[in-house]
Amino acid sequence: MWNHFDKEGYPRTNNYLEGYNNKLSNHLSVPHSDIYKAISKFQEEESDASLKYYRALNNEKASPRKKLNVINDSILNIHRQMLRNDEISIDAYTKYIVMMFDVNSIDKNKKKNQEDLISTASEHDSIESELEEFSE
Incomplete structure (x- = not known):
């Protein structure tokens, strides 16, 4: 940044x-x-x-822009202004910015894992229903 x-x-x-x-x-x-x-x-x-x-x-x-991008930009602007006003140090600024982007990547990975679990569960349910039809 x-x-x-x-x-x-x-x-x-x-x-x-x-x-x-x-x-x-x-x-x-x-x-x-x-x-x-x-x-x-x-x-x-x-x-x-x-x-x-x-x-x-x-x-x-x-x-309109994506809500997450608008939020990220506002957080960046707030911390940038705090750094300019000497309210936070460069180390604190860097820490906040790195945490912000790490949290976003964690949320993306969590969402992807949840989608994978849902698709796996639906595939499992369809296989079970086919087995039940076959056994009857």
């Missing part, structure tokens, strides 16, 4: 494409996805970009 300390209102990534690539990898979810899924995703991205461009030309309101 050191190189983004004075950049309020700008993206938090060093490279705009880094965020876009991360978004694509999250949507495709596998390293070597099916070509048709990739083409479909690129078509969606093209239509989204065209819509955003059209809205920008007509001075329409942009789509």
Whole structure:
């Protein structure tokens, strides 16, 4: 975060494409996805970009940001201001920021594990029902 300390209102990534690539990898979810899924995703991205461009030309309101990103940015701004006002030390600032991002990664992993458990449980239930039908 050191190189983004004075950049309020700008993206938090060093490279705009880094965020876009991360978004694509999250949507495709596998390293070597099916070509048709990739083409479909690129078509969606093209239509989204065209819509955003059209809205920008007509001075329409942009789509809302994700709630988590808004919260993270406000926490960053609060701690940045506290550091500027000498209310906290650089060590405390670093500790708060690192904890914030660690908590987010933990929440993502917890959510993914819960989804895996749910899908495994539903597969288990379907196998049990098939076995019951077979035994009758």
